[in-house]
């Protein structure tokens with residue numbers, strides 16, 4: 210897999226398969242290449258990308274969306290709604306070294322959010338131009354893409370372990386992308402927590418129904434004891450031993466341009 214500049218990489222898959230772990234490691238790779246700032250987007254309401262990269266977001270776009278709906282009712286002239294939202298979105302971004310983090314938060318409630326969502330999308334589009342690399346930790350259903358609160362995807366990374374549910378979710382995501390208006394570039398499959406070539410064979414056999422050529426790359430990652438150890442202490446993946454197998458494999462399989 211080759212990650213080019215000015216691209217959006219989205220990581221999707223069933224919960225528990227390793228999306229957040231792989232997203233954080235991808236971000237680490239991009240950051241270490243020092244080719245420009247990375248914008249990390251936490252788009253899974255139940256995710257903890259912040260913890261995985263050792264950063265904290267105080268306010269999510271979900272909160273801003275709800276508050277703006279309220280705020281727009283009593284809006285004062287002077288500041289346009291667009292400027293207001295742009296400011297709020299900008300303020301919500303946590304800033305780190307070579308990496309900023311934005312959290313999408315929960316999906317909207319029952320109110321009418323079309324206008325706010327389109328403003329949010331506009332400010333995200335504008336804002337995203339400042340980052341050569343954007344990496345999104347997605348929810349399995351790709352909600353933000355279906356609702357068009359996010360832009361297109363250049364690299365869709367699908368993560369699964371050797372599990373029928375995980376593999377079924379890959380199939381569902383593929384179906385979903387076919388029906389989405391969002392444009393999707395390359396699709397890359399991450400077979401995570403593979404202990405042997407035999408595991409990989411089994412996983413690939415379970416993926417048989419998927420047409421050949423669907424994935425531009427299949428990347429097999431091991432079950433890594435360093436990741437397990439780090440998980441127990443709640444540490445950030447940026448603190449993972451630089452010599453960990455999983456990291457070496459990712460460095461080998463993924464190049465950054």
Ligand SMILES: Nc1ncnc2c1ncn2[C@@H]1O[C@H](COP(=O)(O)OP(=O)(O)O)[C@@H](O)[C@H]1O
Pocket residue numbers: 222223224225226227228229230231256401402430431432433434436437440455
């Ligand atoms: N390659 C791996 N080796 C060891 N543990 C892993 C690996 N990938 C993920 N895990 C562990 O599996 C659990 C779920 O991973 P996570 O990245 O949070 O999944 P998701 O974001 O898909 O829900 C975590 O405890 C994580 O540490």
Ligand SMILES: [Mg+2]
Pocket residue numbers: 225228229230253255256257346
């Ligand atoms: Mg997660």
